[in-house]
Amino acid sequence: MKHHGGLTQIELSGITGLSPATVSNIVKELVAAGVLATTMSTRSGRRAHQVTLARALGLVAGVHFSERHMRVALADVAHTVVAEQHMPLAKDHRADNELNRAAQLITDMLESVDATHDEILAVGLAMPAPMNVSSGIITRTGIMRGWDGVPVAESLGIRLNSPVYVDNNANLGALAEYRTGALRGKPNSLYISVDEGIGAGLILNGEVFRGHNGTAGEFGHMVLNEDGALCRCGNRGCLETLVGGDAIIDSVRAGRRGLKLHDVVVKAIGGDAASIRAIADAGRHLGIAAANICNVLDPDRIAVGGELSQVASCYSAQCGMPWNGP
Amino acid sequence: MRHAMERAVIVGPDRAADLVQSQLGARTELLGAISFAIDQLTIGTESTTAQAVS
Numbered sequence: 162m163k164h165h166g167g168l169t170q171i172e173l174s175g176i177t178g179l180s181p182a183t184v185s186n187i188v189k190e191l192v193a194a195g196v197l198a199t200t201m202s203t204r205s206g207r208r209a210h211q212v213t214l215a216r217a218l219g220l221v222a223g224v225h226f227s228e229r230h231m232r233v234a235l236a237d238v239a240h241t242v243v244a245e246q247h248m249p250l251a252k253d254h255r256a257d258n259e260l261n262r263a264a265q266l267i268t269d270m271l272e273s274v275d276a277t278h279d280e281i282l283a284v285g286l287a288m289p290a291p292m293n294v295s296s297g298i299i300t301r302t303g304i305m306r307g308w309d310g311v312p313v314a315e316s317l318g319i320r321l322n323s324p325v326y327v328d329n330n331a332n333l334g335a336l337a338e339y340r341t342g343a344l345r346g347k348p349n350s351l352y353i354s355v356d357e358g359i360g361a362g363l364i365l366n367g368e369v370f371r372g373h374n375g376t377a378g379e380f381g382h383m384v385l386n387e388d389g390a391l392c393r394c395g396n397r398g399c400l401e402t403l404v405g406g407d408a409i410i411d412s413v414r415a416g417r418r419g420l421k422l423h424d425v426v427v428k429a430i431g432g433d434a435a436s437i438r439a440i441a442d443a444g445r446h447l448g449i450a451a452a453n454i455c456n457v458l459d460p461d462r463i464a465v466g467g468e469l470s471q472v473a474s475c476y477s478a479q480c481g482m483p484w485n486g487p
Numbered sequence: 488m489r490h491a492m493e494r495a496v497i498v499g500p501d502r503a504a505d506l507v508q509s510q511l512g513a514r515t516e517l518l519g520a521i522s523f524a525i526d527q528l529t530i531g532t533e534s535t536t537a538q539a540v541s
């Protein structure tokens with residue numbers, strides 16, 4: 162139930178291998194214990210008992226930091242989002258400020274749903290950097306300068322008085338797309354986040370694959386040209402130096418100060434030739450890099466998210482980023 | 488992206504991975520953070536339930 166959010170009793174029977182009668186008895190027992198709740202729903206024209214975790218168990222919070230955005234949400238344990246906020250972040254934001262703001266947003270949202278901090282059971286934190294999941298520290302300095310050496314899970318946990326679990330944002334993107342999105346039913350698949358930074362989350366044999374150090378999927382730091390431009394990670398010629406937000410903005414900046422990646426995307430959708438060209442070039446580099454991953458892992462499906470993926474649905478032909486429907 | 492990928496994959500364009508857009512959009516990673524938090528919970532009678540199932 163934790164993984165799936167809501168299931169019918171028939172689906173529970175299929176997943177667990179237990180008989181429908183056994184499932185029905187266990188569900189009744191757990192409803193009586195206040196752990197599960199059931200509602201009537203209609204599936205394929207038939208009425209069925211939909212089973213979820215009981216909302217009264219408590220709340221969880223999700224926090225997602227990206228290079229230029231913060232998103233925060235409260236949800237019940239049945240995965241229903243009950244409050245959500247997002248705000249832009251300054252470039253090169255710093256841990257202390259932003260963790261304070263995230264904690265304040267969560268406090269405000271708790272008030273808005275008439276709840277208290279005591280009701281938060283756990284917080285999930287998505288960070289746009291390779292994370293040491295046990296220490297909660299970014300594993301490579303320089304990738305998010307204002308966050309270097311900060312134990313982010315512990316720091317946010319102290320502010321909220323709740324346990325905080327941190328992981329790389331692309332890993333968590335892969336988890337979400339695999340559970341409820343474009344990668345559902347695809348146990349060997351890949352989620353690529355194409356935003357200011359570039360990352361990938363790997364689903365292998367139905368699990369998020371984190372690798373030996375927890376840093377698997379650092380797609381943006383795949384070296385494509387060892388004599389190329391310096392990357393923020395300290396290496397040269399990473400994919401991100403070709404298709405990251407800064408690279409795309411630099412290639413179309415002429416005379417346009419303060420340009421953001423979002424502006425380039427809007428301009429491309431509006432028909433601006435330089436923006437279309439910059440994104441088409443990025444698409445080509447991304448395709449080559451994705452092929453390299455495919456040659457190693459042979460995934461069934463790749464889902465692309467992040468700011469740049471928005472171009473695809475509006476402007477696929479011109480930008481050379483066509484998609485198959487899921 | 489698809490064109491460049493298909494040209495470079497060893498299995499050839501016909502057997503290359505599907506390339507699709509994320510279905511959850513700008514909230515994908517936020518929803519993943521929520522799922523990840525729920526995964527960490529030990530809920531109610533979880534250990535008792537495991538015994539009941541086994």
Ligand SMILES: [Zn+2]
Nearest residue numbers: 382392394399
């Ligand atoms: Zn790099």
